[in-house]
Amino acid sequence: MNKQPPPLLETVLRRQDVWRGFVPSFAAEDGVETGYPLLNAALVHSGWPPGALVEVCQDAGAASAEWQLLLPALRQARGFVVLLNPPALPFASALVQAGLDLDRVLVVQTDDKPGFLKSYVELARTSVCDVVLAWQPAQTLSYTDLRKCALAGNDHSLCVLFRPFNALRQSSPAALRLACFWRRTQLEVRIYKQKGALVKERERVLLPVAGLPAELWRPDDFAETSIQPAATAQVVSLFDKT
Amino acid sequence: MSRVPLWLALRLPQLAEQVQSPLETQPTVWVHKHRVTHANTGARQLGVKRGQNVATATALGARQSHARDFAAEACALGQLTEHLYHCTPYIQRREHLFEPGLQLELSRCLKLFSGAENLIRTVAMRVQATGFICVYGVAHTAEAAWLLAKTSSQECTPSEVAARLVKTPHSSQAFLEQLQTVPLADIDGFPEEVAGLNKSGFFTFGDIATQVARDGISSLKKRFGATLAHYLCDLFGIDNQLHQPSLFQTAAPMFQPESHFDEQLQFDYPVTLVDQLYPAMRLLLEQLGTYLRQHQLQCHDIIWRLADIHNKSEDITVHSDRAQQGTELLYELSRIRFEHHPLGFEVDTLGLRCLRTEAFANRSQRLNFTGAVEHNPQAISITAAKLKAHLGDKAVFKVSLRDDHVPEQSVTCIPLGERACQKLAPAQQHLLRPKWLFSTPKPIQLRAQGLYWQGYLTLVNGPERIQTQWWDAPIARDYFIALRSDALRLWVYQDLHAQQWYVQGVFG
Numbered sequence: 038m039n040k041q042p043p044p045l046l047e048t049v050l051r052r053q054d055v056w057r058g059f060v061p062s063f064a065a066e067d068g069v070e071t072g073y074p075l076l077n078a079a080l081v082h083s084g085w086p087p088g089a090l091v092e093v094c095q096d097a098g099a100a101s102a103e104w105q106l107l108l109p110a111l112r113q114a115r116g117f118v119v120l121l122n123p124p125a126l127p128f129a130s131a132l133v134q135a136g137l138d139l140d141r142v143l144v145v146q147t148d149d150k151p152g153f154l155k156s157y158v159e160l161a162r163t164s165v166c167d168v169v170l171a172w173q174p175a176q177t178l179s180y181t182d183l184r185k186c187a188l189a190g191n192d193h194s195l196c197v198l199f200r201p202f203n204a205l206r207q208s209s210p211a212a213l214r215l216a217c218f219w220r221r222t223q224l225e226v227r228i229y230k231q232k233g234a235l236v237k238e239r240e241r242v243l244l245p246v247a248g249l250p251a252e253l254w255r256p257d258d259f260a261e262t263s264i265q266p267a268a269t270a271q272v273v274s275l276f277d278k279t
Numbered sequence: 280m281s282r283v284p285l286w287l288a289l290r291l292p293q294l295a296e297q298v299q300s301p302l303e304t305q306p307t308v309w310v311h312k313h314r315v316t317h318a319n320t321g322a323r324q325l326g327v328k329r330g331q332n333v334a335t336a337t338a339l340g341a342r343q344s345h346a347r348d349f350a351a352e353a354c355a356l357g358q359l360t361e362h363l364y365h366c367t368p369y370i371q372r373r374e375h376l377f378e379p380g381l382q383l384e385l386s387r388c389l390k391l392f393s394g395a396e397n398l399i400r401t402v403a404m405r406v407q408a409t410g411f412i413c414v415y416g417v418a419h420t421a422e423a424a425w426l427l428a429k430t431s432s433q434e435c436t437p438s439e440v441a442a443r444l445v446k447t448p449h450s451s452q453a454f455l456e457q458l459q460t461v462p463l464a465d466i467d468g469f470p471e472e473v474a475g476l477n478k479s480g481f482f483t484f485g486d487i488a489t490q491v492a493r494d495g496i497s498s499l500k501k502r503f504g505a506t507l508a509h510y511l512c513d514l515f516g517i518d519n520q521l522h523q524p525s526l527f528q529t530a531a532p533m534f535q536p537e538s539h540f541d542e543q544l545q546f547d548y549p550v551t552l553v554d555q556l557y558p559a560m561r562l563l564l565e566q567l568g569t570y571l572r573q574h575q576l577q578c579h580d581i582i583w584r585l586a587d588i589h590n591k592s593e594d595i596t597v598h599s600d601r602a603q604q605g606t607e608l609l610y611e612l613s614r615i616r617f618e619h620h621p622l623g624f625e626v627d628t629l630g631l632r633c634l635r636t637e638a639f640a641n642r643s644q645r646l647n648f649t650g651a652v653e654h655n656p657q658a659i660s661i662t663a664a665k666l667k668a669h670l671g672d673k674a675v676f677k678v679s680l681r682d683d684h685v686p687e688q689s690v691t692c693i694p695l696g697e698r699a700c701q702k703l704a705p706a707q708q709h710l711l712r713p714k715w716l717f718s719t720p721k722p723i724q725l726r727a728q729g730l731y732w733q734g735y736l737t738l739v740n741g742p743e744r745i746q747t748q749w750w751d752a753p754i755a756r757d758y759f760i761a762l763r764s765d766a767l768r769l770w771v772y773q774d775l776h777a778q779q780w781y782v783q784g785v786f787g
Contacts, residue, residue, distance in 0.1 A: 101767060104714040104787040117659060128716040128784060129678045129690040130703060135714070139679060139699035143659075144692075145666055146674045155669050165658045219766035 069195050072109020075242050076226060080213070081233040085110055089212035089232070090187040091197045094205050102217040103170060103199060104135070105224050105246065110195060112136050116167035119143045119160050122153055124172055150176040154185060161189035161196050173200045177207075184210045205229060222246060283386065283451060284516075284531075287399060287444075288373070288416040288424035289406065290380040291356075293317070297411060298351040305342040308333070316347060316376055329377055352379060355411070361536055362405045366398060370534040373425060375467065380413075380428070382421045384531040396445045403437030417444040418454040422514040426484075427457060429465050451516055458514075459485035472507045487511060540570045543630030549588060550626050553617045560613055563631040564606035576636040577602040581609055583617075584630035591624060600660055600696030604639055611661050615668045663695050684747045685754055686783060687718055711740070711760060713770040713784030720781035723771060732782050736761040736771065745772075760786070 068084025070077070077083045085091060095101040111118050118141055120127060129139060145160070147153040153174045160169045171186075178186075178200075187210045190196045198211070205216060214230035220243070228240040291297075295309040295317040306321035315336050318327040325340040333344055356379060360370050369384035385398055392398035399417070406413050416428025431443075461484045463473050479502075481487055490499065496517060500508035511517070544559045560583070571577060579602055586592040597613045666675050676692040679699035683689045693699060723732045730736040741759030748754050755775040761782075762768055770784035 096765065096767070101785070101787060123715075125715040125717050125785065126690060126692075127678055128686070128712055128714055129680045129699075129701075130686075130707060130710075131712040131714045132678070133680065133701050133703050134708065134712060139677060139701050142677060143663075143695065144676055144678065145670070147670060152670055156666055159662060159665055163658060163662045165662065219768075221762075221766050 069110050070113060072112075073242070073244050076244060079228060079240055079242050081231055085195050085197075086212050086232070088190045088192045088194060089196070090183070090190060090210070091195070091213045092183075092204075092209055092211035092215070093197055093199050094202050094214070094216040094229075095199060095218075096202065102219065102224055103197075105244070106217060106226070107168075107170065107197065108135055111168055114141070114167035114195075116165050117141050117143055118168040119145060119166050119170070121145045121156055121160060121169060121171040122147045122174055123170075147174060150174050150178070150182070154178075154182055157186055157198075158189040161186070161194060162191060164191060164193075166194055169194060169196045171196070171198050173198065173204070177204070180208055180210065187211060283449060284384060284419055285386040285389070285395060285449060286418055286421045286424040287383045287385055287402060288380060288418075288421065288428040289359075289383070289402075290373075290375075290378040290414045290416070290425070290428045291359075291411055292378045292414060293319075293412045294352050294355060294379055295347055298348060298355050299345065306340055307343040307345065308336045308341045309345050309347050310336075311347045311376065356381065359406065359409055359411060360534055362409060363402060364534055364536050366392070366402050366405065368533050369531040371421070371532045378429075380425070382425060384421075387531075395449060396441045399444050400437045400441035403440040407437055415440050415444060418457070419451045420454075420514060420516045422510065423454055423458060423516070426461055426465055426514065427454075430461055455488060455515065459483065459488065463487070466510075469507055469510065472503045475503055484514075488515065491515065491517070538574060538576075539636065540567050540631070540633040542566055543584070543628050545628045546626065551622060553620075553622060556617065556626065556629060557614065559629045560631075561610060563629065564610050564613075567609075567631060567633055568604070568606040571604050571633075571636070571639070574636075575639045577604040577639045578633050578636045579603070580633070580635060581613070582632045582634070583613065584628075584632065585622070585624075585626045586628040586630070587624045588627045593623060595620060600663070600694065602637060602640065608660060612664045615661075615664050619668050659695070684745050686712075686716060686745075687720070690716060710743070713768075713786045715785040715787050717783055720772070720783045723780035723782055725780060730761065730771070730780055732763070732769070732771075734764040734767075736763055736769065738771075742773075746775075758783075 068077070068080060068082030068086055070084045071080070080086070093102075093106065095103075112135075118137070120142070123144060123146075127142065127144065132139060132142060145156055147156055153171070157169070157171050160166050178198075183198075186196070186198060202216065205214070209230070211230070212232040214228070216227045216229060218225040218227070223243045223245060226242045226244060228242070296307075296319050304321070306325055306327070307319050308315045308322050308327055309317040310333050313333050315327060315329055315331045315333065317329070318336070318341070322336065322339075322341045327336045327339050327341055331339075336344065356372055360372065360381060363370060363381065363383060367383050367385055367388045369387065371382050373380045373382055383402065385395065385402075388398060389395055392401060399415075403413075403415070414428050414431050416424045416426065416431055418424035418427050463476055463482060463484065463486075466473055476482075476487075481490065487499070491511070496508050496512060499511065542563055544563060546555075546559070550556060564581075567581070579600075580596055580598050583595045583597065584592055585595070595616060597609060597616050599608055599612060601608075603609055663675050672694075675695065677695060677697075677699050679691050679693045679697070680701060680703065681689050681691045682704070721732065723730050723736070725731075726735075728735055730738075738759040739762050742757035743759075744755070744757050746753075746755040753776065756772040757775060758770060758772040760768055761771045768786035769782050770786065771780060771782050773780050
């Protein structure tokens with residue numbers, strides 16, 4: 038009888054979802070390019086994990102770092118980019134300036150959590166949406182809701198869920214959890230959780246701010262460089278009879 | 280022997296009055312550009328004539344005046360055309376301000392109807408059935424028939440119409456002899472030329488025919504213009520250009536009736552569950568697909584009609600952004616629609632109608648040599664339809680540029696089926712613009728320490744002045760980029776009229 042190698046153990050060790058302590062050697066480098074070398078180096082897949090839920094926590098109540106963080110990935114998308122429950126209307130001029138195709142950017146507005154979840158699952162499953170950016174509705178998503186979102190993704194889409202900072206206190210099944218903070222000249226990204234790697238401390242990556250002239254940003258105190266508008270700016274009215 | 284064309288003209292002198300509902304009993308006129316184009320019997324008895332000014336007609340005693348309803352008249356003509364399509368497919372509409380009508384070419388259908396008299400009688404019977412009052416003329420050309428119809432009187436029965444019209448032998452010469460005594464004043468559209476002809480001593484078509492027989496049409500063309508010459512050639516049936524006219528005859532225009540699909544299926548027993556409708560839906564959609572392919576058509580909308588045993592019915596419309604010839608997508612969209620639409624009654628009959636179709640547009644596709652994944656445009660339609668079924672039609676949209684200086688008016692929301700405008704004006708291509716825009720700008724507080732919106736703001740760039748709409752509601756704003764205390768960059772402006780600060784966008 039021929040002696041066979043133990044195929045079952047090898048097979049198990051080659052699986053990507055097996056935790057091997059400090060060795061992430063079997064993580065495939067098939068991530069979606071982030072556009073930031075520092076961030077690529079910090080991520081297990083050398084990019085955004087495809088088909089997995091990415092959770093980004095940022096300041097509640099305001100649109101914040103989405104475009105700065107994800108614009109390089111959006112430019113690569115060949116399918117549709119869907120904005121689910123966005124905090125405001127995307128400004129068409131700015132999107133065109135950024136190089137996005139408006140015919141491939143869709144907006145889906147939802148009123149409540151059930152509608153949000155149904156829409157998210159539908160969009161994450163379909164193969165035509167390369168990127169799904171979703172903003173948590175007013176009602177907080179529970180762990181079960183997040184699990185539905187995490188399981189809905191297909192193999193190649195980038196699915197990002199934006200939540201407020203206080204969601205960091207809650208457990209989440211997301212494969213990658215980040216928090217974003219604006220600094221004066223940079224965007225700070227802290228990695229709180231990453232599937233396939235241990236995160237001993239909150240790994241920080243500083244990304245350069247793009248899209249605005251560099252002369253706007255100086256490391257010194259902005260109060261000295263701030264602009265003071267004129268007390269009354271002159272406006273000539275065509276109908277002024279005086 | 281070459282076939283002699285046989286044209287039948289139908290003039291409807293009272294169409295403007297007959298499309299009015301209810302019919303006017305008082306002296307009434309119908310006007311267009313302040314001129315009387317039609318007067319009913321009562322108004323004509325008072326002396327109102329075509330071409331008179333409305334004021335004149337009113338002074339003569341017309342009690343009411345209406346604007347011409349050209350849309351209703353076109354619809355009526357369309358209905359009449361569909362009726363007469365059973366007699367001949369060669370029908371053309373004659374647009375005329377005073378007496379619109381139709382022109383039918385009958386020579387190709389004589390054998391089918393066993394002769395001209397039967398055919399003309401059939402046409403007259405069909406016209407009589409519609410209730411429209413009509414005068415008829417027959418000739419070897421469309422123009423001649425139209426002219427002869429003007430001089431004829433209104434007959435009472437279809438048989439009288441047919442009997443009169445077939446008295447003339449079916450030959451060009453016979454029809455031309457009928458035109459001999461028709462005055463030139465009956466020509467429409469050439470008032471100056473007719474005046475010139477009268478001055479030159481031409482008063483009837485007989486005079487014209489004599490001149491043409493002597494010197495040809497070129498003398499008239501030289502003196503009165505090519506347009507009149509072409510009209511006379513069409514009228515008399517003269518082909519002045521070719522030695523072999525039979526090879527180059529213009530085909531008679533063929534009327535294409537609007538076709539639509541309307542089929543239904545009756546169940547063995549009334550159904551109460553939506554799932555039980557699906558097999559019948561598939562079957563009807565297959566028939567629709569066959570119909571569309573055979574006619575080279577495609578459609579955007581289909582209508583499902585549910586009916587019960589008491590003939591109570593309900594219509595459900597299914598719409599696709601992209602025109603469809605295949606029925607798979609329509610089936611998916613129908614299922615999505617019905618999933619959210621419980622049956623209100625036991626359905627005994629399921630009907631499918633497709634009323635609006637368009638010619639099938641073959642879309643060229645690029646060959647995929649790269650092996651890259653190509654996205655199926657139908658798939659997004661299905662996804663969008665599912666989302667709209669849950670959230671409503673307005674919940675799914677794209678943004679598009681609009682040519683306006685005011686930021687909130689320079690972006691518009693459009694449905695998925697429309698193409699977005701993405702052309703930025705050169706002057707705007709390098710302007711700093713935020714990625715997020717608030718549709719309604721949010722007011723900023725002016726506190727002692729400065730501007731405050733969820734944190735104190737520092738202005739770091741600007742101003743950029745936008746001043747527009749001086750003709751309507753003047754807008755004057757100075758825009759700045761502001762840095763909030765948490766380093767978030769905002770797009771703010773000062774309204775120079777109201778002296779109020781607002782946040783309009785976020786540089787995300």
